[in-house]
Amino acid sequence: MEFDLRDLPTRATLQELSRKIPELDVSSVETALLFMRVATNVFHHIHDNLARFGISQGKFNLLMIFYKESDRSFLPSELAEKAGITRATVTGLLDGLEREGLVERKSHPKDRRMIMTRMTQKGIERMQAVLPDHFLLISRLMQGLTEEDRRMLISYIERIDAEIPKAEGQQ
Amino acid sequence: MEFDLRDLPTRATLQELSRKIPELDVSSVETALLFMRVATNVFHHIHDNLARFGISQGKFNLLMIFYKESDRSFLPSELAEKAGITRATVTGLLDGLEREGLVERKSHPKDRRMIMTRMTQKGIERMQAVLPDHFLLISRLMQGLTEEDRRMLISYIERIDAEIPKAEGQQ
DNA sequence: TCTATGTAGTTAGCCACCTAACTATTGTGC
DNA sequence: GCACAATAGTTAGGTGGCTAACTACATAGA
Numbered sequence: 033m034e035f036d037l038r039d040l041p042t043r044a045t046l047q048e049l050s051r052k053i054p055e056l057d058v059s060s061v062e063t064a065l066l067f068m069r070v071a072t073n074v075f076h077h078i079h080d081n082l083a084r085f086g087i088s089q090g091k092f093n094l095l096m097i098f099y100k101e102s103d104r105s106f107l108p109s110e111l112a113e114k115a116g117i118t119r120a121t122v123t124g125l126l127d128g129l130e131r132e133g134l135v136e137r138k139s140h141p142k143d144r145r146m147i148m149t150r151m152t153q154k155g156i157e158r159m160q161a162v163l164p165d166h167f168l169l170i171s172r173l174m175q176g177l178t179e180e181d182r183r184m185l186i187s188y189i190e191r192i193d194a195e196i197p198k199a200e201g202q203q
Numbered sequence: 204m205e206f207d208l209r210d211l212p213t214r215a216t217l218q219e220l221s222r223k224i225p226e227l228d229v230s231s232v233e234t235a236l237l238f239m240r241v242a243t244n245v246f247h248h249i250h251d252n253l254a255r256f257g258i259s260q261g262k263f264n265l266l267m268i269f270y271k272e273s274d275r276s277f278l279p280s281e282l283a284e285k286a287g288i289t290r291a292t293v294t295g296l297l298d299g300l301e302r303e304g305l306v307e308r309k310s311h312p313k314d315r316r317m318i319m320t321r322m323t324q325k326g327i328e329r330m331q332a333v334l335p336d337h338f339l340l341i342s343r344l345m346q347g348l349t350e351e352d353r354r355m356l357i358s359y360i361e362r363i364d365a366e367i368p369k370a371e372g373q374q
Numbered sequence: 375t376c377t378a379t380g381t382a383g384t385t386a387g388c389c390a391c392c393t394a395a396c397t398a399t400t401g402t403g404c
Numbered sequence: 405g406c407a408c409a410a411t412a413g414t415t416a417g418g419t420g421g422c423t424a425a426c427t428a429c430a431t432a433g434a
Contacts, residue, residue, distance in 0.1 A: 049335055066361075067242070071242030071246075073364055093384080098219070099216070111394095120384075120421090120423080122383090124421085128419085143274045143429080144430090164220055166229055167220055167224075167232050168226060171226070172366060176363065177359060188352055188355070188359075192347065195346060196245065279413065280412065289393080290413065291393080291414075292392075317399095
């Protein structure tokens with residue numbers, strides 16, 4: 033079963049490699065490759081949906097951080113850390129969000145190196161327009177799975193994540 | 204269990220939304236978000252490893268297509284279709300790969316609009332250096348799962364993929 | 375106190391993706 | 405046979421990610 037002609041060369045390559053490398057398990061690699069392919073499809077799907085609202089994935093991630101605590105301000109460096117991107121990237125995303133009037137920058141009263149960023153009313157309204165649609169689309173991805181299936185899936189995914197060495201020295 | 208303070212605001216947002224939108228299932232969204240978070244970690248992990256060999260993910264994908272049938276040539280448009288990226292992006296990636304001497308471009312003998320691209324010996328050798336390490340790293344991601352676990356995981360992932368509407372009109 | 379070190383944000387420049395528009399060439403229909 | 409449409413690849417310009425270097429400011433130590 034699963035006789036995909038297009039992928040047969042990969043399987044042949046894998047099987048040849050696995051003869052030389054005993055630790056390499058062909059079915060593990062194939063599972064991981066499927067995982068990655070579907071993840072890519074999911075990201076594209078979500079990207080396309082957010083694009084209908086004129087929001088990129090990167091901007092959405094920042095807006096979500098703001099929205100969760102829309103009454104308070106965030107330092108750019110704090111946003112970078114929460115979103116898992118660099119401060120330089122945050123600068124660029126904030127430029128775009130500020131240009132659209134979704135967030136605003138104010139200088140910090142005490143420490144003049146810092147900038148306080150805050151979501152505007154327009155930003156809140158934009159998120160209120162996007163979120164129902166966005167989460168509904170995400171929710172529907174799982175509609176082929178039962179509650180029990182999802183519990184199992186979470187367990188498998190967490191075990192995969194546990195194998196990824198977490199970079200401690202992240203400067 | 205799973206009492207992550209940082210994510211509580213998301214859960215609160217989700218629960219509020221789910222009251223207004225009956226079709227929205229909170230646990231489905233949370234499962235999908237975990238799936239995406241781990242997928243991102245996996246991609247970063249693989250990226251970091253390929254970077255040690257001076258190869259980006261995009262270039263690796265093209266090289267893998269070449270390597271699977273290293274005796275034949277490919278049209279750039281064919282590479283784009285197989286890799287799931289645009290022709291414009293292929294142009295850029297081929298520029299880099301050609302600059303490094305890993306692939307070569309030749310004009311098509313019959314149709315002068317077309318370009319035949321082919322992997323060089325140096326390209327083959329580079330892939331032979333990268334592949335064992337690369338696939339071993341991918342294989343290890345699954346070492347917390349049994350054969351049976353992986354079968355189940357594949358089934359779940361395929362059911363998620365089945366919910367993604369495939370864009371027919373991809374011009 | 376003043377120098378050195380550290381910190382926050384930005385800038386510059388690279389990469390890989392995109393869309394839209396352009397060039398060159400081939401194929402088609404009157 | 406020639407104008408027009410279709411096709412292949414590239415170019416131009418935008419975005420979001422990165423690292424490295426820079427500016428401005430704050431802080432700690434001799």
